Structures are given as C-alpha cells and as structure tokens.
Amino acid sequence: MHPVLDTSLTKISCRRIPSSSLIRSWCLGSTNARLAATYISYAIQKNFLAKDQQELAASRAKLKAAIQLFGTMGYLRGAVMKVGQLLANLPQVMDRELIEIFESLQFEAPPMHYSLIREVFLDELGREPEELFASFDRQAFAAASLGQVHRARLADGTRVAVKIQYPDMARTIESDFKTLGLLLKTIRFKESYRYLFAHILDAKEVFSRELDYLSEAAYMERNRRLFAGTEIVVPRSFPDYSSKRVLTMEYLPGKHLPAFLGADPGQEQRNHFGRLISLALVRSFFRCKTVYADLHPGNFIFMADGRLGFLDFGCFRRFSPQRWQVQADSEEAMFSQDQDKLRDFLARLSFHDSPEELDPQWVELMFRQIQWVVSPITTRGPFDFADGAYVAEGVELFKESLVLGYSRTDSFYNWLNRAILGHRSMMYRLGSVFDYSRLYLEEMRGASSSEGSPEL
C-alpha cells in the first residue's frame, strides 16, 4: 500500500465515527473537508461548484487533495463515503491515480475491532460470532461504506461472508444530510434550491433504507431468482444468521476489478465480464423496474470459472408505475429520435407544464447527452466502450452539465445517471467491446413479454 495512505489509515482507525452534526460540521470546516464538500457538491448537483474547481489541474495536486479527502471520508464514513464510491466511478472527472486511491477507500476503510463486533452480534443475534459459526475470521476482509465483511464458516462447512454494520450509522447518515442541508442554505435564494433539497431528501431515503440488511437480503433473494440459470451469481442469504445490522451470505471466491485487470486478462475475458456486468444492470432495470444505484467495482467478483459474482443489494431505487411509464415512453422516443416526444419527456422530467417552458440551452445539452447514452444501443454490432472519442465526448458532456448546473429534474434522473455513468466507467476500465445493443434490446423485449407473469 502507498505509505502516505498507510499512515492516513492508521490515523483514521484511531478516530471514532463522529455522529453529531456539530462535530461533523466542524470536520467539514477543516481543510480536508472543504475538499470533501466540493466533491459532495459534485455528486449532489452542480451548484456548489466554483468554476475554478474544475481546474483540479496538476496531477500532483490532485493526488494530495485526494489523500486529504480520503482521510476525511474514512473518518466521516456514512453517506460521505458513498459519495467517494460514486466518484470513483467517474473516469470522466477523475484520472486513474485518483481512482486507484478511491478504490482503496472501497476496500480498505478502517475496521471495527473484534470486541466491538462481538457486542454488535450480542445485540443483534443474541450470541457471539464464535457461538454462531463454526469459525469466524476476526479480521475483516472487505469494507463497505456502512459496514465491514468477515469470512466465516457455518456448522455444515458452508463458507459465508458476514457483513456487519458500523454502530450508529442511522444517526451518522442523518447528520451527514443535515450538514449537506446547512451547506445548501447558502444558496437558498436560488431557484434551484428546492430541487436540490428534494434530491438530498431522496438520497437520504435511499441511503437510510440501505441500513436495513433484512430489506437488502430480500432484494438479494429476488435477484437470485432473476439471475438463476445465468452466469451471474447472486449469493444466497442465511436468515438465521442475519438481522437488520448483520447480513450473512454465501461467500463467493474470486477477484475484484483491480486484481482482475492486474492479471492482464485477454480481450475475450474483458468482453465476457463486460457483457455480464451489463446484463446484471439491464435485467434488474427492466424486470424489477429498479435502478441499481451502487454500480461500483467493489460489488462485483470476477470468478475463476468465468461467472460474475453480483454483491450488495442495499442501494436501489424502485420506479413507481407512473414513473416507469414515463421512462418507457422516453426510451421509445430516444430510439426513434422523435424530438417532439423527447421534448415532452424533458418537460415532465423537469416539472414543466409544456416543452415551450424549457430552457433551450438545457434541452440542447440533454439531446446530446441522450444521444451519448443511447449510442451503444443504437449502434448495431460490437460497441467499443474504451473508444477514445466516445469517452472524451462523455467527459465533455459531463463538464458542460457541471457548468450549466441544472438541478430541476426528478430524483430518478440522478439515480439513472449514477447507474449509467457507473456502467460506462466500468466498461471503459474493462476495455470491453461487445454487442451491447443486442443485449439491451433482448432484455427490454424479454421484460415486455413477461409482463403480467408472477412477480419475481
């Protein structure tokens, strides 16, 4: 590990997770946190972004900033770390060395010690880990934004991964969002304030739901059924060993993305896993009518036998039937390039009564963004996700939308964007080339033909 990061981790591990808003606001007043606040505003929406902030120019300065930010995020954890994970998915705004640092954030967050874990187990399941399991690794092997994961073995020998939530996360998230609310107050007179505020409330709801591991287990089971018979493996959960804050699931052996790429895989393997990751996203989108909002490398396992492990089902957003219909109409308009219908969609998306009320500059940008999003679908045959021109265009569009800072959209748009950007960045890093159009359209048709069949 990088020596600077190593020191940073040691320091962080000695800090309590601060959960009072006062402490957190104070943290946010530090040098590190000013950077953190800037990044948060990237993720929430664009209004906080000072123009010169886009000039995170020299690579050296960026690295330093990221390490400082990393320190703060490790400390604040909770929702702030979520934002860190989100940003790691954006090669469009961050260069590779920054991504690598954020990856260590995903996998190497400061751990809870074993005495603390024992208390969580006693509170949640009434027994100590070593009473429940035949064996239990005291050291975590992975960390997530809201918890850490340990290897264990059930009495029958089954290998399991046990996710344990950090204490007091509910209040941590509550206070993170309170802080964001305070930061937002500085722009409360701007028209965009109420839309930004709505986005924050929506994100809070999604992140708060992520605290309930039983709900995650239920959604995980649903996805297990959804991907049965494919090369995507969703781990089985074990209800007798799970609670709201402890989730025991089947252990899936394999590599995360950096280790997979480190072994210099061939193009065929890159395409294969790119296809599987895409299938995971697209199928859950069409069949469950949900956006999987946590598409980052830490949630996929590249298994030696060619299967893809699909992990972590805490962070998702489900469409209402009405919103799903809007989405379906918009997809149709996108593929047929029907500009009038697209304008109607944009008006609905941005809470306007008619397309005439729309800001022409925003409409023009959205048309280009839509074009960028659908081009892997409208391009027949293999699509090269690592194509320099495609990636550069995405970067340009993203920058433009940051400058425009338009926040008057419904919250689903944010989650969809997050999922799409997450997907494109993973495809880019994998260097995948495959027929995405076919996969997407088959899944779309498959979902329509299964309409009315019993819910998964």
Add this chain to the structure above:
Amino acid sequence: MRITQEAKQQNRKRILQVAASLFSEQGYGKTTTRDISTACKMAKGTLFNYFPSKETLAMTMVAEAMEEGRERYLERRAGEESLVEELFLLVASELRALRPYRLYIGPVLESGMSVFAKEACCPAGEQARRAHLETVAAILAAHHYELVPESIAVTLYWSLYLGILAHWSKDTSSHQQATLSLLDYSMKVFAVTISGSLPEV
C-alpha cells in the same frame, strides 16, 4: 429472634430484587425506603439493618452488576486483545450486566460514584470504583503500562468511564449503539494519552 446467616442473605437478595422492580416501575426518585420495606413485608428499621439508605441500596445493586460484568469480561477475554480492545471489552461487559438498571443509573452514580467526591459517599460505591480500577490496572500491566493510584491518568480514565455511563443512561439509539461508538473513542483517547502515541487497535 436470631436469624441465620442464610436467611440474612436471602433477605438481602430479596430487598435488592424488590427495590430493582420498584425503581423500574415507579422511578428511582419516586421510590422511598418505606415503599421498599412495605413491598418486602418488613419493618423499615429491619431494612436499614441491611442498607442504611436508598442510595446505598441502589449503589450495591449497581456494584454487584459491575462485578458480574467483570466476571463476564474475564470469561470472554481471549488474551490476544489490544489495549483498546481489552478496555472496550471490560466496559462493554459491565454495561451489558448493568442493563436492567440503565434508566436510573444516573442518579445512583451521582450519589455513589461522583467524580467530584474524593471518596464515594457509600462503601459500596467506593468498593466498586476500586474493584473496577484494579481490573483496569491489571489490563494496563498486561500491556506494559502502570496505573498509578491518584494519578492524572486515573482521573482521566474515571472521568471517561463515568461519562460513558452518563451517555449510556440516556442513549436513545437502538441497542445504545451510540454508546458503543463513544466507548470505542474514549478508550482510544485514553490509550493515546497514556502511551503518548497512536494505540495499536
């Protein structure tokens, strides 16, 4: 009439049980020694033979739970814990044993273990304080530190410890998770202070 040692023990146990349920039902402040003696079907004077005041009675209850927690800690420790982890385990084990008394432990500790008092106002409180600090000293010794009686380190530790109990008594988070965070942090602060460096966690 003479009563046997065994009967005395039974009476004492019964008084503690009855008092605990009265404190839970009607609150510590509102419960009088008369209420306790009436519920025990004994004369108030007899009750005073066992416990000279309500405060002593409650402090005894708390001290016994703390002792039970320390016993549990000894059973649970694996011997491979870091300093912070072991201190955490000790206090967490005590808190678990103290759970039945959580809602009224504040006023009990205020009178029985105040950080301002040179000595606790009742022997049970003082004894509990000493016993707890002896265990802490043993933990520190095992990690090559010395806890000198009446030193600043003792005052710091004891202040942190009472602060944790105070927070815990009013902690509204599920399973008092917020206290677990505070406990973890406090033990790290203590370890950093006495070692003058970052603790191994």
